[in-house]
Each structure stands twice: as structure tokens, then as C-alpha cells.
Amino acid sequence: MKTIATASMGVTVALSLVGTAPAFAVGGSFHCDRPPIMEVMEQVDGSSALQSIVNQYLVRWEARNATEQCQAYADGRPYDISCMNGRRDWPAILASVPKDYFGRSNESLAAAVRDEKRKGNGLREAMAYCRSVGAIK
Incomplete structure (x- = not known):
């Protein structure tokens, strides 16, 4: 496990939680007690910007997965x-993830972080779909 500055970790964790409300399902929930950013930090060596x-x-992948699971629910x-x-x-x-992001500093990735966040992650849309088919409340 790698060591990361506490302040940097706090910012990274806070950034990962923005806009991620729990989604409760009829038979389960997409909500996790442990924030997914903790898994990111275990998987990715690099700057906090790269982890962000x-x-x-990761959230884009989860949105696609949630949509697939809710579609399966809707289809029976x-x-x-x-x-x-x-x-x-x-x-x-x-x-x-674009390969050129890896190995770069926080400063050199600052614009990329903003651009990636502007692109969106599809999570809100996925949760709206899941709610619309009754898979989650």
C-alpha cells in the first residue's frame, strides 16, 4: 500500500463523493459504505490528480454497469x-484512461482533471434510468 499525504487524500475523497448519493434498489443497493476512491487509491500509483x-x-464504468443491471431488472x-x-x-x-495521463504531476494534469469532470460520468442518467424502471428508489 502506498503512502499519500492526508490533506491530498481528504481532497481526493471529497471530490469522489460529490454528486454520488446512494441508490437503493428493490433487491439491493449500489451504495457502498467504503468510498470507491479508496479502491482507486489502492489500484493507482500516482498523483492525486491522476487518481481523480x-x-x-471508474464512475463512468459504474454508470454503464448500473444501466446494464437495471436493464436486466426491467427485462426480468x-x-x-x-x-x-x-x-x-x-x-x-x-x-x-488515456495512457498519457499516467506518470504526470498534479500541476500538469490540472486542466485534464477539469476537462474530464466537464465530460460528465453518466451516473445521474444511469440512476434516473434505474429509478424509471423501478429497480431502485
């Missing part, structure tokens, strides 16, 4: 609406 960017890609197929901690497809998530 990877977190955006087996579904798994539960916390994804420890079950994320890290090779796929990391492969989706």
Missing part, C-alpha cells in the same frame, strides 16, 4: 444491484 481522473473513469433477467467494491473490472477501467 481515474475515479471519473437476473441482475445484481449491489456495491461494486472489490468487484470492479480494473483492467477495463484502467485501459479506458
Whole structure:
């Protein structure tokens, strides 16, 4: 496990929690007690800016996964609406992050962090869809 400055970790954790309200499902919940950014920090060596960017890609992956699970629910197929901690497809998530972001400093990634956040992550839309089909409250 790597060491990271407490202040930097606090900012990173706070950034990861913005806009992520728990989503409760009929048969489960996407809510996790442990913030997903903690898993990001375990998976990604690098600056807090890089971890923030990877977190955006993680949330995009989770939004796609949630949409798929809620579609399965709506179709009457087996579904798994539960916390994804420890079950994320890290090779796929990391492969989706532009390679030139890795190994760069916080300062050199500042604009990329802003750009990635502006792109959005699709989580609100995914949760709205899940609510619309009755998969979550």
C-alpha cells in the first residue's frame, strides 16, 4: 500500500463523493459504505490528480454497469444491484484512461482533471434510468 499525504487524500475523497448519493434498489443497493476512491487509491500509483481522473473513469464504468443491471431488472433477467467494491473490472477501467495521463504531476494534469469532470460520468442518467424502471428508489 502506498503512502499519500492526508490533506491530498481528504481532497481526493471529497471530490469522489460529490454528486454520488446512494441508490437503493428493490433487491439491493449500489451504495457502498467504503468510498470507491479508496479502491482507486489502492489500484493507482500516482498523483492525486491522476487518481481523480481515474475515479471519473471508474464512475463512468459504474454508470454503464448500473444501466446494464437495471436493464436486466426491467427485462426480468437476473441482475445484481449491489456495491461494486472489490468487484470492479480494473483492467477495463484502467485501459479506458488515456495512457498519457499516467506518470504526470498534479500541476500538469490540472486542466485534464477539469476537462474530464466537464465530460460528465453518466451516473445521474444511469440512476434516473434505474429509478424509471423501478429497480431502485
